[in-house]
Amino acid sequence: MDTGPKIAQVAALIGDPARANMLSALMDGRTLTASELAYVSGVAPQTASGHLAKLSDAGLLALAKRGRRRYFRLASPHVARVLEGLMVVAQDGPARQRNLWRGGETLRHARTCYDHMAGRIAVAIADRLVQQSFILLDEDGGQLTDAGRSFFNELGVDLGLASKRRVFCRPCLDWSERRPHLAGAVGAAILDHALEHDWVEHVRDSRALVVTPVGVRELATTFGIEGVPPTDGHDGRVGSLSGGRVSAITVESAPPGRR
Amino acid sequence: MDTGPKIAQVAALIGDPARANMLSALMDGRTLTASELAYVSGVAPQTASGHLAKLSDAGLLALAKRGRRRYFRLASPHVARVLEGLMVVAQDGPARQRNLWRGGETLRHARTCYDHMAGRIAVAIADRLVQQSFILLDEDGGQLTDAGRSFFNELGVDLGLASKRRVFCRPCLDWSERRPHLAGAVGAAILDHALEHDWVEHVRDSRALVVTPVGVRELATTFGIEGVPPTDGHDGRVGSLSGGRVSAITVESAPPGRR
DNA sequence: GAAACACTACGGTCTTGACCGAAGTATCCG
DNA sequence: CGGATACTTCGGTCAAGACCGTAGTGTTTC
Structure with a gap:
């Protein structure tokens, strides 16, 4: 009741x-x-x-x-949304201890979030799109401008249902960066495009993504994103696997054991 | 980790x-x-x-x-969003038993949902606004059209930060109706307006709202919403308190007792 | 058909935590 | 000040459920 x-x-x-x-x-x-x-x-x-x-x-x-x-x-x-939301709340929850957990660095850098990209790279992309007025974002919604529409068109990103659905952009608060990245149809299209053109690759058995050399180049030329560092702030190498402990799953020596 | x-x-x-x-x-x-x-x-x-x-x-x-x-x-x-999300998931969860719980009829009719309106009335308003192309809605976002902007202007609804924030409309899936209503700044503005102009009133100690006679008239003339029934499909009386068990709280005979 | 594999059902152990009664600490009111 | 109100702390009880060992069913492979 x-x-x-x-x-x-x-x-x-x-x-x-x-x-x-x-x-x-x-x-x-x-x-x-x-x-x-x-x-x-x-x-x-x-x-x-x-x-x-x-x-x-x-x-x-x-x-x-x-x-x-x-x-x-x-x-x-809907389920994915709830989980997203819980991550956000869990993150800013105990206010005092908002620890930037080291480790899982690869995840912080780039990962998938249900059907779109998240992490430092995704936030940078969103920032750039907003900065160039290709997208309007605020806490409660997002919107593709005409300029943005043609930008994606030229880029060859397939917005799919663009003709049918006129609104399909959603901000999703990034739990590691605490800033919004792009979700919704636009976010999904960007991820698809990035995977298809080998900008990024799935890390085996993880939701982490690594940015390929091609991706580094394309992110620089297309979005002006340079040297978003893989671990700390030093060089331009992006997405080196060695950088952070990968939470990859290797189903071999697998002693479950009590949690 | x-x-x-x-x-x-x-x-x-x-x-x-x-x-x-x-x-x-x-x-x-x-x-x-x-x-x-x-x-x-x-x-x-x-x-x-x-x-x-x-x-x-x-x-x-x-x-x-x-x-x-x-x-x-x-x-x-953020917390409110998570709760909204859980309601949606909880509602369509066990698929088989999507019971339209009778009772709480007043709540189904109109209520507040954090800072905006929800329930049958709110869904009807959203429908109408979409139908008139004042708002574009889809699952991932919402957007106010220019026509919509002037509609609210004429109506005297204060969109507040309208000049600063250009996107501020969000669909929120209604757990009782299973269709979207308006959240975000636009949704909040509508609720403020409705309360301020006595279209609706808070039910004591509940998040239910009752539509006043003024509200009935205004909803009809402004949105063309007529006879959204309070309990079943018969007459035009809207929001009669007698209609449904109100989940009001009267802090008197209050035996806590084990749940 | 037998063995390996993926998963499920059952039974018993053990930890977690929700709950309230009783007692304690602030705050207000006369 | 003294009593009432609002809330918290402590201590002990009790039920829910997470967990795994053992033993099952169904599927694939050889």
Whole structure:
């Protein structure tokens, strides 16, 4: 009857560390198997199975059975939004201890966020687009200008539904940078373009992205983004994997162990 | 290090029914005292005190001490967004049982949602504005057209920062109607206007709104919204309090009792 | 058909934390 | 000052549920 209990049910589901890890791992839009999710969440398969059943039943995850495996993905963008929101709140939460966690440097640099890019690079791109008046952004919405539309056109970015949907730009507060990057259809189109033209590549089993040499060049010429550093402020090398501990998953020596 | 545990911490906080009730009660942007929150959450003051301390420590609630009372409110719009999002997910969650809960009819009709309006009326207003091309809406963003800007101007709605911020319109999925209504600066301005001109009034101790006779007339002439029914489909009376069980709080015969 | 693999169901252990009664600290009011 | 009000702290009880070992079902591979 009241709304409280209902949101509590969903929040409690997300509120378990193992389940939260599973959901986080799916934030980049991939589909993962039950085993993979068991690994990332750090629990035994039996336990993971129970968690996954609950998440599916609640409609947070969508399930596709194929052969002897079960593939899970986030059930809807709504779920991704909630997770985004939780990250933001979790980040500025205890005000005192807003620690810029070292490590995961690669993630801070560039990563996927459901269907678009996030991280330092994504924020820089958004900044640049705003600065050039290609996009208007504010906390509650975003909007592509005519100039922006032709900019993307020339660049060859496929805005897809551009003709059908006239508004499709959304700011998404970046949890590592605490500044907005681009989400929505425009954000998704940029990520697609970047992947397709080898500006960035997925890091194996992670939602981190590395910027390729091609990407470094293109980001410089296209957006005037130079030397966004991979680790600290020194040189122009971008996205070197050695820079930071990668939270990659190697499913080999995998002792689950109690959390 | 990983983001999972952090979002789990926040989600777990929201995931307790008592705390979720507290947060829900604060969704309309009011500030409430610890006692009031204890009552709405259905627990004893001692228990509530503990919950409130946790929520404040985590940065979900802001606290203002005044005399011997403590006033709590949501710490930021970010928190409100997360709660909105959870309501949406909770609503379409178990797909099978998307029950249109009878009761709380007044809430379904019109209510505040943090700083803007929600419910049937709000959805109707949004529909109308879109239909007249005063606003462009889609899932990821919203945008005021020039025509819309002058419409609000003529109407005397103060868009406030209109000159400074050029984009400030956001769709917010309505958990009772499952269709978007207007949030963001535009949504807030509409609610302000409606309250100021006595179109709607707050229901005591609830986030429900009742539409006044003035409001009925104005909604009809301004937006062409007629006979959005208060309970079922029969007459044009709008917002009669008798229609639905109001989730109002009367802090008298208040046996907390175990949940 | 047998073995390996992916996942699920069941049963028992153990930790977490929600809850309230009782008692303690501020604040207001007469 | 003394009593009422608003809230917090402490201590002990109790239920929920996360976890894994064991044992199952269904699927693929050889």
